[in-house]
Amino acid sequence: MNRERIPVYVMTGFLGSGKSTLLARWLKEAPFSGAALIVNEIGEVGIDHATLGFSGDASVLLADACVCCSGLPALNEALEQLFWARLHRSIARFEMVVIETTGLADPGPLVASLSLNPLVKERYRIAGTFTALAANHALDTLSRFAEASAQLRGADAVIVTKTDLVGTRELAAVEARLSGARIAHSAHASLALSDALALLAEPAPRAERAVAPPSPPFSRPRSHDAITRFIAIEPTSDIDALHARVSELKERYGDALLRLKGIVRLKDCVAVVQFARGDARAQITAAPADMSDVKSGLTLIVKPGAAR
CATH class of the missing domain: 3.40.50.300 (P-loop containing nucleotide triphosphate hydrolases)
Incomplete structure (x- = not known):
């Protein structure tokens, strides 16, 4: 069938x-x-x-x-x-x-x-x-x-x-x-x-894509040129302390920091933190209502060998 x-x-x-x-x-x-x-x-x-x-x-x-x-x-x-x-x-x-x-x-x-x-x-x-x-x-x-x-x-x-x-x-x-x-x-x-x-x-344009040539077939498992680190943040912090912590991490890692994101429980709210390479500063906004099952802290994606 x-x-x-x-x-x-x-x-x-x-x-x-x-x-x-x-x-x-x-x-x-x-x-x-x-x-x-x-x-x-x-x-x-x-x-x-x-x-x-x-x-x-x-x-x-x-x-x-x-x-x-x-x-x-x-x-x-x-x-x-x-x-x-x-x-x-x-x-x-x-x-x-x-x-x-x-x-x-x-x-x-x-x-x-x-x-x-x-x-x-x-x-x-x-x-x-x-x-x-x-x-x-x-x-x-x-x-x-x-x-x-x-x-x-x-x-x-x-x-x-x-x-x-x-x-x-x-x-x-x-x-x-x-x-x-x-x-x-x-x-x-x-x-x-x-x-x-x-x-x-829509029909694809006829011009050839100007990107790098295909890489060799991937072996299993493969790895990427980046690693992740998680930094727990206690719920005793306030929004100013969170901004200071993010700024300190950006300064410490510099160009090695590819991405930073997390959900952080603060004294008076729950915040979503987002920072991407090229951003002038991190975005810190209120988290959606139900975040009870998400661990409080920041996930960093950095280049291997970056300072801890």
């Missing part, structure tokens, strides 16, 4: 590209509002899953492992479990799956792995891969980090984010580097899901 396979959309993008902010909007819009969600984070404590604001009950967090490396078996297992839960109606019926990868993931192995698991291959299909790329340091990111180039090679559509932070000339230089890709712009998560999905249906 010929069965309609469940479409899978992949959201990827290098550390600090704004993919989670954009995805948080898309998950509130049809058809993603009725999707199952799989979030992958490499840190010990995952916060993206908690801050996306996803209201569905079909969601899975894959923490402390990257899906393009040692996390592939867990990803396939999650897809299997979601399928059986859907079949037995223990969760609401979903019509598609959305996967958010870590900021270091290569989508190539992820996509390839879906054809290796018999059940996953029979029941799911890749419908599209979106790659977010922050305009304010896109060229530097692509030249310095192989993971970013791999994400670009695996993209069906590229969302150039943070376009409000660059001028016309710099944005044109980024687009020239992306020759051959389907491109959309977004500032403050302004791109609607309907426009992103429409982009997938």
Whole structure:
């Protein structure tokens, strides 16, 4: 019997590209509002899953492992479990799956792995891969980090984010580097899901993408040129102390700090902390209402050999 396979959309993008902010909007819009969600984070404590604001009950967090490396078996297992839960109606019926990868993931192995698991291959299909790329340091990111180039090679559509932070000339230089890709712009998560999905249906430009040549096939497991560290913060701190702590960490690690994020319980509130390479300062905002199961502290993603 010929069965309609469940479409899978992949959201990827290098550390600090704004993919989670954009995805948080898309998950509130049809058809993603009725999707199952799989979030992958490499840190010990995952916060993206908690801050996306996803209201569905079909969601899975894959923490402390990257899906393009040692996390592939867990990803396939999650897809299997979601399928059986859907079949037995223990969760609401979903019509598609959305996967958010870590900021270091290569989508190539992820996509390839879906054809290796018999059940996953029979029941799911890749419908599209979106790659977010922050305009304010896109060229530097692509030249310095192989993971970013791999994400670009695996993209069906590229969302150039943070376009409000660059001028016309710099944005044109980024687009020239992306020759051959389907491109959309977004500032403050302004791109609607309907426009992103429409982009997938457009013919790809004929020009060849100006990115680094493909890297050799990955061995299993592989490693990335980054490590994670978690710093616990006691709930006795206040907002000023938190700002001071983040500033101290930024100064200590310098250019070796690729990403900093966390959920921190303070004396009078719970805060979400976000800092990406290239940001002038960290963003500290109020956390969503229910964060009782998230460990208080900061996750740092740094280059190997960085000062402790």
